[in-house]
Amino acid sequence: MATATTELDLNDPRRRPPLVTGEQDLHSITETVSKIAERPKPPRAWYVAFAIASSLTLMFFSLIGYLVYEGTGIWGNNSPVFWAWPIVNFVFWVGIGHAGTLISAILFLFRQNWRTSINRFAEAMTIFAVICAAIFPGIHVGRVWFAYWLFPLPSTDLAMWPNFRSPLLWDVFAVSTYGTVSLLFWYMGMIPDLATFRDRATGKIRKMLYGIFSLGWTGSARHWSRYEIAYGLLAALAAPLVLSVHTIVSFDFAVSQLPGWHTTIFPPYFVAGAVFSGFAMVVTLMVPAREFFGLKDLVTMRHLENMNKIILATGSMVGYAYAMEFFIAWYSGNGYEQFAFVNRAFGPYAWAYWTMVSCNLLAPQLFWFRKVRTTPWMMVVICIFVNIGMWFERFVICITSLSRDFLPSSWGYYSPTKIDVLMLLGSFGLFFTLFLLFCRYLPIVAMSEVKAYLPDAQPHGDDHH
Amino acid sequence: MHRLRRTVRQSRPDAIQENFNPSIVRIQGFQAVVPLQPYFGLLAEFTEPEDLVAAARTVHEQGYVRVEAYSPYPVEGLSESLGFTRSRLPLLVLIGAFLGGIGGYCLQYWVAAVEYPLNIxxxxxxxxxxxxxxxxxxxxxxxALFAVLGMLALNGLPQPHHPLFNVPEFANYASTDRFFLVIRADDPQFHETRTRELLESLKPMAIYEVPWV
Structure with a gap:
């Protein structure tokens, strides 16, 4: 029934579809969202997914243990490709992490109220993706037990300080700041909803844990007032931060002098790609989650369609950047630069390049059709393609340039080892494990925010719709 | 004083009951004159946000100062109707931004130019x-740290317990779909019957006395 209403609303261009469908009120929203975490047993699919994901996580950490024991020789990294899969995985995961804070900060500042149903979900994804991302450079340093040397800590055993002129150090600050601010944003937004969980909790342990993490929130008007100020300021601070993170990640490449890396288009190109892949991941996870947890009235087709439009827009920006890179390589008249790009498209890694182009540029173009934008299985298929494509984009950037630098005598061909592949798989396991735990124990829709945008929620009528 | 009262209330609830009348509490060698009211305050329950905002405005206009309104989500104009219009939080965040920016630059300057100069x-x-x-x-x-921690600090959070949670209706529904207004008994204007009459005139769904324990 509810889906039928959604279709009708979507097809009627004269009025904006409501943010939530079905007869929703304050009570029913609380029920719908809280029930997910309160039911004694999650759906069977959750157990199956958790079994797979947690096994992969276990494998990931075992492989990290093996890496610490054996050294980085277990990877395919070798001269001239020292930045191989670990860095590709790092850039990929940081990119995935861009959707959450974009939705919570930038869409908040633009008063895109539809974001309220999906922001919690996407913020959680951001944090888990940043955790996966942070692991890779951490283990890529080789001697993992010295990873803290990345930070400017006064250390007696080193008697040295990091070089602040290096983009690699900028990256340490950018990613750790991004992780911290995303965590703050996510947690602060969750306090009122955790208070709801606390008030509804029946078991002693649940009541105590939700009680501790909701910090004694009462919902007083003065508290809400300061909370909203803090939320707005945090959004204003996080908005430039989102844009800065992948900008700085792109500096890791752009500030070097390697052909194919040393380009000024990298920052905007990386940011667009990050938003693109992040939104694709949100849609990939959102479609099954709303199915299994009965959230179709809160996360409506309108939400999914809006996200698909953003994927289409950012995908086209990425496609434009691909074309512009070629144009600039030709226009610059620089032989090395021209070679780097011809080599990308027609050299030994052409298979990766064309995988990237077809997944990133062609697949999302199908979103021009409303039918594709509003059919769940079609959007999931396209979004999985986008994620594959975005992983390959980082592979192409990283590997092709390194394997063909200025000196033909140092050229090589990089291939990953089995352990490289398993570690990438393992990082997906970690991501999904954290995500499934989040779905099981925490409020996956921002109840208090959705409530505030219900038609009768505010004293002066329903001008929100 | 405030802290002592809180300690007494939480650690030895029975002590308050016994020592309530003399309004002097002796506990573990400490002695404090405690201005204990018979109860924390009067709590009115509403079902609609409009009613809560109207009630808050009326109570504020009547000159009550120790009043607080509670809602499951931010209601527009509610804190303003209680006369709460300005917060120091933006200033705190600005100070945080300056500290962070200046601190970050100074760290880099000190490391790169003073402590460990490198010719790159x-x-x-x-x-x-x-x-x-x-x-x-x-x-x-x-x-960002100042924004979140500042918000929590100005709100007095984390707060392990609040007397309002002694009212089951508040504890169960305040974060779901009910709207509450409390006038504290230590308000200078508070009067057992007159305040109750004022609240009744606002047509709440119910009025509760908020017990201390």
Missing amino acids: GGRPLNSWPAFIPITFECTILVA
Whole structure:
């Protein structure tokens, strides 16, 4: 029934579809969202997914243990490709992490109220993706037990300080700041909803844990007032931060002098790609989650369609950047630069390049059709393609340039080892494990925010719709 | 004083009951004159946000100051109707941003130009353009920490217990779909019957006495 209403609303261009469908009120929203975490047993699919994901996580950490024991020789990294899969995985995961804070900060500042149903979900994804991302450079340093040397800590055993002129150090600050601010944003937004969980909790342990993490929130008007100020300021601070993170990640490449890396288009190109892949991941996870947890009235087709439009827009920006890179390589008249790009498209890694182009540029173009934008299985298929494509984009950037630098005598061909592949798989396991735990124990829709945008929620009528 | 009262209330609830009348509480060698009211305050329950805002405005206009309104989500104009219009939080965040930015730059300057000078391609030791990204990140980081921790500190959170949770209706529904207004018994204007009559005139769904324990 509810889906039928959604279709009708979507097809009627004269009025904006409501943010939530079905007869929703304050009570029913609380029920719908809280029930997910309160039911004694999650759906069977959750157990199956958790079994797979947690096994992969276990494998990931075992492989990290093996890496610490054996050294980085277990990877395919070798001269001239020292930045191989670990860095590709790092850039990929940081990119995935861009959707959450974009939705919570930038869409908040633009008063895109539809974001309220999906922001919690996407913020959680951001944090888990940043955790996966942070692991890779951490283990890529080789001697993992010295990873803290990345930070400017006064250390007696080193008697040295990091070089602040290096983009690699900028990256340490950018990613750790991004992780911290995303965590703050996510947690602060969750306090009122955790208070709801606390008030509804029946078991002693649940009541105590939700009680501790909701910090004694009462919902007083003065508290809400300061909370909203803090939320707005945090959004204003996080908005430039989102844009800065992948900008700085792109500096890791752009500030070097390697052909194919040393380009000024990298920052905007990386940011667009990050938003693109992040939104694709949100849609990939959102479609099954709303199915299994009965959230179709809160996360409506309108939400999914809006996200698909953003994927289409950012995908086209990425496609434009691909074309512009070629144009600039030709226009610059620089032989090395021209070679780097011809080599990308027609050299030994052409298979990766064309995988990237077809997944990133062609697949999302199908979103021009409303039918594709509003059919769940079609959007999931396209979004999985986008994620594959975005992983390959980082592979192409990283590997092709390194394997063909200025000196033909140092050229090589990089291939990953089995352990490289398993570690990438393992990082997906970690991501999904954290995500499934989040779905099981925490409020996956921002109840208090959705409530505030219900038609009768505010004293002066329903001008929100 | 306030802290002592709270300690007494939480650690020895029975002590309050016994010692209530003399309004002097002796506990573990401490002695305090405690201005204990018979109860924390009067709590009115509403079902509609409009009613709560109207009630809050009326009570505020009547000159009550120790009044607070509670809602499951931010209601527009509610805190203003209680006369709460300004917060120091934006100033705190600005201070945080300055501390972060200046601190971040100074850290880099001190490391790169004073403590461990490195000649990188003949660039100046204080190569400020290369220090901008980290200065920016530190600005955002410290400002964001000030925003969240400042919000919690100004709100007096975390707060392990609040007497309002002794009212089951508040504890169960305040974060779901009910709207509450409390007038504290220590308000200078508070009067057992007159305040109750005022609340009754606002047509709440119910009125509760909020017990201390």
